[in-house]
Amino acid sequence: MYVKLETSRLDFIRHRQDEIRSELYQGIMDSIDMGESVGSNIGRRIVLPTSFIGGPRDMRKRYMDAMALVQRFGKPDIFLTITCNPYWPEIQQELRFNDDAQNRPDLVARVFKSKLECLKNEIMKKQVFGPVAAYVYVVEFQKRGLPHAHFLIVLQPTAKLIEPATFDSFVCAELPDNSVHPHLYTAVVKHMMHGPCGTLNPNNVCMDSDGKCKNNFPKPFRDCTSHGKGSYPKYRRRNDGNTVRVRKHNLDNRWVVPYNLEICTVTLLERDRLFGWPEG
Incomplete structure (x- = not known):
């Protein structure tokens, strides 16, 4: 169905090139400016307007809008x-x-x-x-x-978010307390544990040709969150001895994918409200 809709939209644009003013893009100098060096490639083209989602002009427009937001805010x-x-x-x-x-x-x-x-x-x-x-x-x-x-x-x-101490109030990279947040603990164990990879599973999909994890797991233990050098912050991952059995291996905080506790909790409470599951 998607292919049918896409074909219909492209056919609509093809037969309305005059309304899109495609003659502005048919000149030889315009083709040279676009980097064309083969004569057979220079000629009448089908111009996709910005209204065609996924087209080059649509993508460029969205990119410029995003950069304008960054420049402003x-x-x-x-x-x-x-x-x-x-x-x-x-x-x-x-x-x-x-x-x-x-x-x-x-x-x-x-x-x-x-x-x-x-x-x-x-x-x-x-x-x-x-x-x-x-x-x-x-x-x-x-x-x-x-x-x-x-x-x-x-x-x-x-x-x-300026100080690393404030990062911990938004992002967590540790296993939650099962006795305090059992539903959150279940969600993190099921969805937010990476791998295992590396020596525990050399054939995992995240492994590159050099035998290293593309996402740099397992992460090193850290007692506190710190700024990264031109990258994401290095989140707190304390060596508190907590482990969980995931895919036949015992994993600790080094394997936790960073998550937001409040967003996950809100999602779980909404699920409890809709489906009548016990709160926790």
């Missing part, structure tokens, strides 16, 4: 990722017997859109990170049609 403070989980109850309860989530892109897209709007509401209206000056995000689709979104969030000057 400063560099982003938070990089946030939300990933679609095919085992979300909202998806599983709508699947037929022996059906898989990747066979229902319509259902997955609708549920993910709802989750995305809930996350935007938490960030913008409830201000879980503080007052937001600007934000941009992009939705990408993984293998099997599962989407995920990346957010870049610029906070107001009064809410800027």
